[in-house]
Amino acid sequence: MKTIEIKAQQFFELLKIRDTSMWEIFAQMIDGEEKEIIFLDNEEKVLFNYTLPDDLEKLKADQKVFAKEYAEKIAQNN
Template sequence: MKTVEIKAASFFELLKLNGQSMWDVFALMIDGEEQLIIFFDDEEKELFEYLLPKTLGQLKQDQENFSKEYAEKIAEFN
């Protein structure tokens, strides 16, 4: 399994500048092999991990699950 390390702040700023979502980028990274994506802060502290699936179908399912969980978390704060 490949490991991809990403500086979170730079990654999300670049997405914002290019008008892309992280899911668009993840879709481009799919190559038939699972990949561990590790996000770091500017001090190299690990923030979170994401296991990029092997297929676009699995990625779409992850996106749906993430959206649902995110909406539930936001609702808890309101």
Template sequence: MKNIQIKASSFFELLKAKDTSMWEIFAQMIDGEEKEIIFLDEEEKVLFNYFLPDNLEKLEQDRKTFAEQYTQKLSGMN
């Protein structure tokens, strides 16, 4: 499995500037090999990680699960 380290703040700024979603970027990274994407802060400390699947179907499942969990967390904040 390949490990990919990404500076979180730069990554999300780039997504905003290009008006694209992280899921679109992740889809472009799929090549049949599972990858661990490690998001780092400015001090190179691990913020979180994501295991990029090896196919688009699993990525779509992950996107749906993320959206559901995100919605639940937002509704819990109200």
């Protein structure tokens, strides 16, 4: 499995500038091989990681799970 390291702050700033979602970027990265994406802070510390699936169908399933979990966390904080 290939590993990709991404500086989280710059990545999310780029998404905002380009007005795109991380899921669109992830979809473009799919090539039939799983990849581990490691998000780093500015000090190179691991913030979180994500295993990019090998096909678009699995990515869409991950997106639904993420959206549900994110909505639940937002609801808990309000």
